[in-house]
Amino acid sequence: MTFTKTSEGKSHAGSKIDRRSWKLPIAFAIVSLISGVLFVGFAEDAPTGFNLSTGSDLFQLPVIHLPALATGVVVTILTALIAVGSAFMISQDRAVPKWIPIVGAILALTGFLTWAAADETLRVPELLAGSLVLAVPLIFGALGGVISERVGVVNIAIEAQLLAGAFVSAVVGTLTGSAFAGLFAAAVAGMLVSFLLSVFAIKYLVNQIIVGVVINVLVSGLTGFLYSTWLTDNPEQLNNPEGFSTLAIPLLSGIPIIGPVLFQQTLIVYLLYVIVAAVAFALYRTRWGLRLRAVGEHPKAADTVGINVTLTRFWNVALAGAIAGLGGAFITLSQTGQFGKDVTAGAGFIALAAVIFGRWDPIKATLAALLFGFASNLQNALSVVGSPVPSEFMLMLPYVVTIIAVAGLVGKSRPPAASGTPYIKG
Amino acid sequence: MSEPTPQKPEDQKPEDLKAEEAAVTETATTSETNQDTVRWTNAFREIASGNALLSLLAVVLAILIGGVLIAFTDSDVQDAAGYFFARPGDLFAAIGSAVGGAYLALFQGSIYDFRRDDFLSAIKPLTQTLVFATPLIAAGLGVAIAFRVGLFNIGGRGQIIVGAAFAGYASFAWDLPIVIHVTVAVIMGIIGGALWGAIAGLLKARTGAHEVIVTIMLNYVAYYLISFLLRTDLLKNPGSNNPKTPPAAESAVLQPIFGDGFKLHWGFVLVVAATVVAWWLIDRSSLGFKFRAVGLNPHAARVAGVKVERIYIYVMLIAGGYAGLAASTEVLGTTTSGFTSGVDAGIGFDAITVALLGRSTPWGTFAAGLLFGAFKAGGFTMQASQGIPIDIVLVVQSLIVLFIAAPPLVRAVFRLPQPGARAKKVVS
Numbered sequence: 001m002t003f004t005k006t007s008e009g010k011s012h013a014g015s016k017i018d019r020r021s022w023k024l025p026i027a028f029a030i031v032s033l034i035s036g037v038l039f040v041g042f043a044e045d046a047p048t049g050f051n052l053s054t055g056s057d058l059f060q061l062p063v064i065h066l067p068a069l070a071t072g073v074v075v076t077i078l079t080a081l082i083a084v085g086s087a088f089m090i091s092q093d094r095a096v097p098k099w100i101p102i103v104g105a106i107l108a109l110t111g112f113l114t115w116a117a118a119d120e121t122l123r124v125p126e127l128l129a130g131s132l133v134l135a136v137p138l139i140f141g142a143l144g145g146v147i148s149e150r151v152g153v154v155n156i157a158i159e160a161q162l163l164a165g166a167f168v169s170a171v172v173g174t175l176t177g178s179a180f181a182g183l184f185a186a187a188v189a190g191m192l193v194s195f196l197l198s199v200f201a202i203k204y205l206v207n208q209i210i211v212g213v214v215i216n217v218l219v220s221g222l223t224g225f226l227y228s229t230w231l232t233d234n235p236e237q238l239n240n241p242e243g244f245s246t247l248a249i250p251l252l253s254g255i256p257i258i259g260p261v262l263f264q265q266t267l268i269v270y271l272l273y274v275i276v277a278a279v280a281f282a283l284y285r286t287r288w289g290l291r292l293r294a295v296g297e298h299p300k301a302a303d304t305v306g307i308n309v310t311l312t313r314f315w316n317v318a319l320a321g322a323i324a325g326l327g328g329a330f331i332t333l334s335q336t337g338q339f340g341k342d343v344t345a346g347a348g349f350i351a352l353a354a355v356i357f358g359r360w361d362p363i364k365a366t367l368a369a370l371l372f373g374f375a376s377n378l379q380n381a382l383s384v385v386g387s388p389v390p391s392e393f394m395l396m397l398p399y400v401v402t403i404i405a406v407a408g409l410v411g412k413s414r415p416p417a418a419s420g421t422p423y424i425k426g
Numbered sequence: 427m428s429e430p431t432p433q434k435p436e437d438q439k440p441e442d443l444k445a446e447e448a449a450v451t452e453t454a455t456t457s458e459t460n461q462d463t464v465r466w467t468n469a470f471r472e473i474a475s476g477n478a479l480l481s482l483l484a485v486v487l488a489i490l491i492g493g494v495l496i497a498f499t500d501s502d503v504q505d506a507a508g509y510f511f512a513r514p515g516d517l518f519a520a521i522g523s524a525v526g527g528a529y530l531a532l533f534q535g536s537i538y539d540f541r542r543d544d545f546l547s548a549i550k551p552l553t554q555t556l557v558f559a560t561p562l563i564a565a566g567l568g569v570a571i572a573f574r575v576g577l578f579n580i581g582g583r584g585q586i587i588v589g590a591a592f593a594g595y596a597s598f599a600w601d602l603p604i605v606i607h608v609t610v611a612v613i614m615g616i617i618g619g620a621l622w623g624a625i626a627g628l629l630k631a632r633t634g635a636h637e638v639i640v641t642i643m644l645n646y647v648a649y650y651l652i653s654f655l656l657r658t659d660l661l662k663n664p665g666s667n668n669p670k671t672p673p674a675a676e677s678a679v680l681q682p683i684f685g686d687g688f689k690l691h692w693g694f695v696l697v698v699a700a701t702v703v704a705w706w707l708i709d710r711s712s713l714g715f716k717f718r719a720v721g722l723n724p725h726a727a728r729v730a731g732v733k734v735e736r737i738y739i740y741v742m743l744i745a746g747g748y749a750g751l752a753a754s755t756e757v758l759g760t761t762t763s764g765f766t767s768g769v770d771a772g773i774g775f776d777a778i779t780v781a782l783l784g785r786s787t788p789w790g791t792f793a794a795g796l797l798f799g800a801f802k803a804g805g806f807t808m809q810a811s812q813g814i815p816i817d818i819v820l821v822v823q824s825l826i827v828l829f830i831a832a833p834p835l836v837r838a839v840f841r842l843p844q845p846g847a848r849a850k851k852v853v854s
Contacts, residue, residue, distance in 0.1 A: 200828060200831070200832055204831075204832035204834055204835055206828075206831040206832050207831070209578055209638075210782050210827070210831055211828070211831070213580075213778050213779070213782070214779060214782065214824045214827045214828050214831075215824070215828075217775070217779055217820055217823065217824040218820070218821060218824035218825065218828070220817075220820060221817045221818065221819070221820025221821040221823075221824060222495075222817075222821050224815065224817035224820070225495065225499070225815050225817035225818050225820075225821060226499070228815035228817060229499035229814075229815060230499060346646075349642045352638070352639070352642070353639045353642060353643065356636050356638075356639045357639070390654055390657075392650040392651070392653050392654035392657075393650070393654065395646075395650045396646065396647050396650040396651065399643040399644075399646040399647050399650075400643075400647060402639065402643045403629070403635070403639075403640055403643045403644070403647070406629075406633075406635040406636060406639050406640060406643075407629045407632075407633040407635040407640070
């Protein structure tokens, strides 16, 4: 069947026809339906305010008021149009432009926010800034995951690396009285966890997923044990680290929306920008990145051209651990101010989800982590203004979105070919 | 269209299976043609190469490291270390009393408390171990079975939560005759877990969504779902404001086996039966054969005519069902006074280590569940009597799994010969 079609449609029709996917129109039809029921049917006829400015901006933007009911109607119609339009395009074998789902997602989000916060004012910069703060450990963790998996070692131990970083940065930060020492120590701690992963996964060829899961339990138990025996006895001497204070970048921090969100953060966040950019660049544009990817995709070929597969894996997994460890330091030094038992609260697993959601690409994984951070923070923001949705469902949202995204939009995600398989020379 | 259509009549099932078996073994690399001989050779080789010994040494090594941790954090030991050169004996005495006391408490809390006068109360810790082991084994089997298909089921937590909601609801909302009620409630728990597990299987089969990510996400969804339901009248005890369910009706409770003096309930017997079923399913049934075929090589299995997608759904149904059984034994046997959103109590994640330690075989998982149950029972005693945080148990457990997974490391630590080392010596 495929054969005849290909010969008929000559050019690239054969593969196109088989891959025709109706996921996008179906997804937007569902969004439109939900929007019609919730945002129109259950709408409160009151305007929703979107406050785009903070006091420190160079110039003030006006507060935008959107009428809840009308916005609901518009969003429903537009998403329905997207569904029909994309269905038509797919039936005509034309590619749907990439901006269409993005515009649709922004529409749906606007509709939801307008509906949920009807008769209230949402402070948009705070919402976004809070999202970024929640996303920072996830991004660090996801970058660690991306590097490690790209070099061919599945990193389920992100949670352990974050936790180790959080613990060590709290203790070292308190003992030395220096946040920088704590940050550095966190990177070292994450690296040590990586060494453990490497030794078992690379040297002893134990299944990498197994090692990762077990290391998570080990570090959780170890930090919990040391926390209960050491830190709780004298928290002042051991668990009271000096945190990083907010550092506003002059001029840039005055730009409305972008300024307060991106440029009024702590030093670790600025470090994060640098690391994201560096990893994204280096992974595709440098010799290091090429070798890393070669080892992860086809270790035998890499070995044949003289790359030391074992060493490449070892040091890059260590690097991944160091980056994830920094994320742990952010939790204790910037977020909570001290270490608590299992303070990471599953952030490593969300970071893992971001790695897969972001298809093992540093930028996409960062965006995925930001999405998760936004969804978590949305719940906080909406519980302040009082939303019609029970808070549990808001808290559930990021996870449901992830499932839908992984099932519907991302589809069959393909990990690096040699990820998870140990390399035995010879 | 391109799929090979089996044209054999229904009554030729055994031949069908054999043909399939041959086809799979042909394509998959492992040869399972002469299963029995292979198994005996393997068993012999395992004993000969000291795998049982290695497992024992792994446990010993993990306990030693745990002892080091306990000694390091013990305040008496730290004091004695302060004047080590004056009186070195004190340090060793302090270490001995700290570590010895800890492990003695662990033993007394999990197996046999010889401070008691009569045998019945002395053996009580052992029954307590079995109580803790019950849900661990059931949930561990769920992880292990999914593992055999190559699926990594991290969703034990969510499956337990949903199973508990189902079983719990049946136990207090319905009014049924005495034996039927408990049976129905247990089955409801299994159904709840199975449905929740099947979501991941369905998504994997239909869309290729990675099961690790889906099960992790479903854990959180289940947690918030039950948190919400515990605020509504569906699950909340109407008489109170706490987010907690009403106690299970007496007719829905898994009764204690040895009378009211012991907490060990019939749930343990259910779990033993479930282990037998899992063994039959994996090692003896045609479905289990397909499971293993897909686990070894999904592409080869597909070529051999196995409907891989359907296998993913089936195995996640079954895996979820086992987690649901764990939930049933918890809410109908152990914590019958009602439960909160924390009903899972870490069992879902412990189950992963249990399955890993048991190497994904049913009886291995059973044994691993018993060991971890003992650690849990003893850990609580150790925490209460010696003030050592129960987290040390997590450390020891995870170290055991790590060491067992890496035999060369254990051999190196205990200076045992590496397999094949002797042969090399002869050559040189």
